[in-house]
Amino acid sequence: MSKNPNTGVIVEARYSKQQLKEYSGNPLIEALPPIWSFEQVEELLHFYPEHTNEERNYEPHIRFHCVQRLFSYFQPWSTHFDIEQRISRVIRQGYITRNPLNPNYAGDLQRIYQMIKDGNYEFKNSELSKPSASGFTIIGFSGMGKSTAVESILNRYPQIIFHEEYNNFDFDHNQLVWLKLDCPHDGGVKGLCANFFMEFDRLLADKTYSKFAAGRNTTTATMIPRMAQIARRHSLGLLVIDEIQHLSVAKSGGQEKMLNFFVNLVNTIGIPVILIGTTKAMSILQGEFRQARRGSGHQGDLIWENMEQDDDWDLLVEGMWSYQWIQNKCELTKEIKDVMYEESQGIVDIAVKLYAMVQMRAIATGEETINSDLIKRVAKDNLKLVRPMLDALKSGKKQEISKY
Ligand SMILES: Nc1ncnc2c1ncn2[C@@H]1O[C@H](COP(=O)(O)OP(=O)(O)OP(=O)(O)O)[C@@H](O)[C@H]1O
Ligand SMILES: [Mg+2]
Numbered sequence: 001m002s003k004n005p006n007t008g009v010i011v012e013a014r015y016s017k018q019q020l021k022e023y024s025g026n027p028l029i030e031a032l033p034p035i036w037s038f039e040q041v042e043e044l045l046h047f048y049p050e051h052t053n054e055e056r057n058y059e060p061h062i063r064f065h066c067v068q069r070l071f072s073y074f075q076p077w078s079t080h081f082d083i084e085q086r087i088s089r090v091i092r093q094g095y096i097t098r099n100p101l102n103p104n105y106a107g108d109l110q111r112i113y114q115m116i117k118d119g120n121y122e123f124k125n126s127e128l129s130k131p132s133a134s135g136f137t138i139i140g141f142s143g144m145g146k147s148t149a150v151e152s153i154l155n156r157y158p159q160i161i162f163h164e165e166y167n168n169f170d171f172d173h174n175q176l177v178w179l180k181l182d183c184p185h186d187g188g189v190k191g192l193c194a195n196f197f198m199e200f201d202r203l204l205a206d207k208t209y210s211k212f213a214a215g216r217n218t219t220t221a222t223m224i225p226r227m228a229q230i231a232r233r234h235s236l237g238l239l240v241i242d243e244i245q246h247l248s249v250a251k252s253g254g255q256e257k258m259l260n261f262f263v264n265l266v267n268t269i270g271i272p273v274i275l276i277g278t279t280k281a282m283s284i285l286q287g288e289f290r291q292a293r294r295g296s297g298h299q300g301d302l303i304w305e306n307m308e309q310d311d312d313w314d315l316l317v318e319g320m321w322s323y324q325w326i327q328n329k330c331e332l333t334k335e336i337k338d339v340m341y342e343e344s345q346g347i348v349d350i351a352v353k354l355y356a357m358v359q360m361r362a363i364a365t366g367e368e369t370i371n372s373d374l375i376k377r378v379a380k381d382n383l384k385l386v387r388p389m390l391d392a393l394k395s396g397k398k399q400e401i402s403k404y
């Protein structure tokens with residue numbers, strides 16, 4: 001196993017026997033890691049940073065640095081298990097009908113090539129073998145951990161698998177298990193397509209595909225079918241597009257074309273797609289796009305709102321609480337837990353940042369302890385920018401919230 005600093009993990013294919021018949025005899029699936037149990041997922045995903053009691057006695061300017069470790073703390077909870085399960089399913093299911101050893105494989109590639117030649121950019125009346133792919137969307141408030149969740153799960157899968165020989169037959173194939181792209185800030189569809197080609201080249205250490213994004217005559221209409229073709233040729237297991245709320249500000253036409261493309265990618269080309277965005281993206285996912293996805297056997301969408309004060313919240317806050325670099329240890333009382341919830345409204349990003357800021361303040365002022373009063377003061381002074389959103393959450397006005 002090697003790790004290129006610019007990419008996920010690159011591995012050589014090792015095939016493992018599959019318990020399920022539908023996954024057997026498919027090198028793309030047999031080369032994946034095993035289907036993990038919940039316990040394994042918890043073990044693989046959590047990250048508990050370094051922390052020793054001795055560090056509490058370090059000088060303040062050193063301890064400020066220790067506090068930064070909080071941001072690498074990662075505690076999975078039920079939502080993460082759900083997302084991991086879905087990802088594990090869509091990758092494998094999507095590969096079922098794209099087995100390179102099936103007789104239809106070459107024919108399908110040929111037909112995609114033909115569609116491009118014919119200028120059939122919408123893949124109308126295409127006669128590819130019936131795809132088994134499905135996808136889903138994750139929509140939720142900013143700072144809930146959507147990107148972190150998906151990235152940490154994807155990083156447990158190799159990103160590229162090199163195949164050379166399968167069952168004593170030559171099988172020369174570069175399998176790209178997943179690709180994650182962010183929608184550009186200007187909402188430009190062309191930019192997104194260009195990123196797609198560049199990512200492929202970067203991952204495969206090649207320069208072949210970037211040229212599809214260059215040139216004066218390049219349009220989204222010419223790029224989209226090429227993307228489909230490349231995705232198919234390299235057995236792309238999963239395409240993740242983050243920040244899709246940016247699509248909503250795109251110039252007219254582009255957004256629709258892109259959404260159509262995502263649907264086609266799943267329904268016609270057979271590549272699973274996960275779309276991630278804030279609640280702002282809700283409007284662009286409704287209407288026609290929703291209709292188009294209906295038939296695609298997709299996995300149901302995941303709405304990720306702020307956390308309730310439930311077991312998951314307790315798990316997150318209790319786990320985080322052991323990372324203290326103040327001299328007088330502060331126990332997590334019910335009162336403090338309530339204040340943490342009140343001030344963060346169950347937004348993970350804010351909870352973690354607030355806890356870090358509280359410690360920095362306690363160290364800087366020499367208070368060296370945490371109490372609910374300090375948490376409130378720090379929240380008041382430091383969360384000014386997100387205050388309107390937090391107030392909207394407190395008031396429970398969902399309509400208001402989507403503004404932020
Ligand atoms: N499971 C977790 N355990 C601990 N901290 C977490 C966890 N998930 C997220 N965080 C914290 O929350 C921060 C925000 O997460 P992330 O950027 O993934 O949110 P997001 O939902 O993608 O937000 P946006 O919609 O703005 O992109 C992370 O930087 C991390 O500090
Ligand atoms: Mg994000």
